[in-house]
Amino acid sequence: MQTLDLVDARSGVEFGNGVHLDTRVDGDGERVALVLPGAERAEEDAAFLAALAEEFSVVAPSHPGFGRSPRPDWCRSVDDLAYLYLEWLDRSGLTDVTLVGLQFGGWVAMEMAVRSCARISHLVLVDSLGVKLGGPLEREVVDLFATPHAELDRHLYADAARGLGDLGRADVGAVLEMARNEEALVTYGWEPYMHNPRLLDWTWRISVPTTVVWGDRDGIVRPEYGRGLAGRIPGARFELVEHAGHRPQAECPEDVARLVAKSAV
Template sequence: MLSLVDSGSGTVVGRAEGEDIVLDVHTSGSGPALVLLHGAEGREANDAFIAALAERFTVIAPSHPGFGLSPRPDWCDSVEDLAYLYLEWLERQDWHDTMLVGLQFGGWVAAEMAVRDCSRLGRLTLVDPVGIKVGGREDRDISDVFAISRSELDARHYADPAAGPGDLSQASRDDVLHIARNEEALALYGWEPYLHNPRLQRWLHRIHVPTLVTWGAQDGVVSPDYGRAYADAIPGARFELVGEAGHRAQIEQPDTLAKLIAEHSA
């Protein structure tokens, strides 16, 4: 049994299987509750997007266990664990009609949550999510982000590579360690099978809340066609391309994406 309580200091503390769970949580803005699940970039990289959302919503943005400043208990090593952890969190906070927004890896987590239980959700937005397999066995649906150079990774993540972190040899030690920890966590959760759950696509029909799937038009990690297949598998989902944006559309086009989400919530 998992118990989660608000510590009153910007963190969420709980206990499961004899181990404490601590989530580093950032809350800002006012209005309807919006839970934001970040991708491999980490929450801090999305500050401009969070600020844009906070003009209309109370944005509740945790760092996943193993990312950012959130420690990871040994038992938490799968996307399924994250999905159940966050579902339990919503229940313990007694939130209803929550807007859930998942970014890339966080979009996969959000989809896994929604196929299990939509009862606490009001609307769902998935931004360039991974998590499903749409091609054949030999088709690479998702670029191997662990096997390409940093410069190529930035070119695939962003329509304008200058939007990325750039040459890490020029970055601060703390920034480099932060990126390394996030990428280590991504590898833990998404190594095998690579960044997807072979069973997820067949259960996406269980999502029964209004859903928006948005995609960077220049996404070089997962193509817009992959995004359309994702949306097609969710009943009634709307698909929107975001121009001048790559895989991390929330970083390159924060205001455009925040506006789409606000329209989706109306």
């Protein structure tokens, strides 16, 4: 059985280069899942992580700049995040890790997998960003920063009521967390917008079984994009989650957790 000596749910993960990752650890399964979040608030993933913890030992860090994880000045690209988590895996001594990337975290997960799958046994990408499938003038990802929040909620969720709605009436802590996450997302993904132009050329290096999961009502990145992404990863399977938007793990947590468990068999 693998152990998680490296991480602690209360103190997070420390690196010697100024990085402290606020981390949630849950479950005691023999299989380990490293879950990389998107820009959602932490509570949105709580039910999904709890469901996943029924089958896995789950490690879910906040990226530098997101949530309660500070971002050192040197950490400003998705490449930096990919190398950081690969170093994390090396230090942990873990093997056969199921790597789960949620939205922006899917981009980070792909950047990790094209570099090294030595400690990764399965890859699950949930409504992932990160690649450019169409032409240079074709917009594939809704402008997350120019779209009014009321409209954005309708793109993010099949049920827009799951969003914060009128920010003037929303919980202050929730609004601040959302603002911090969006600020970090700008740092990592502003230009080129939400993708690495070279990443698609390297997806052939993903050498582990891969499942691409997509919400059928994703208004940020359409399911056709997900199918196209799956088609560029060797042997990848595509799974559609009904009645879910861009964050299916928030709207259908048990369904997505089952797909992750199924992918890791």
